[in-house]
Amino acid sequence: MTATAPRLIAALPSEGRERLLLLGQEVQFPRGTRIFEEGRTAEKFWIVRSGSVTLDVHVPGRRAATVETLGPEELLGWSWLFPPYAWHLGATALSPVRALEFDARKVRALCDEDPVLGRELYFQVAGVVARRLHSARTRLLDLYGPQGSGPQS
DSSP states (O other): OOSSOOHHHHTSOHHHHHHHHHHOEEEEEOTTOEEEOTTSBOOEEEEEEESOEEEEEOOTTSOOEEEEEEOTTOEEOOGGGSTTOBOSSEEEESSOEEEEEEEHHHHHHHHHHOHHHHHHHHHHHHHHHHHHHHHHHHHHHHHHSOTTOSOOO
16 A cells, blocks of 8 residues: 555544555556446445546446546545445446555444544545536536536636
């Protein structure tokens, strides 16, 4: 594990941050690796250290549609934190990826043991979800909204 902590982890209280980092392990995914599938159980999550990952959604009768691309310092996977702990999207390594991998059950147990850490981790992950939702909404408006529906100058 490298000496610098990713942004999401760096925002956590120091004692809890150290305990969380002890649960992480470095992993690598070659280009093209399917990391997880939409609808399957979310048992892990990652913080991308290098490379990029595409997030996609299943479209019946068609190829999966890419909805976002993640890069270094970004959280890969948030479904592990919210019941029923099932992936909402799929993920594929767009390039070779190095990441910190965490076992979701162990992290949830740590959050139960340390409510201060748990609150802050939930807060940080909720912020990621909110930013991605806003970004998706903006992309949908760009694609399907009436002309001039964006912000006024």
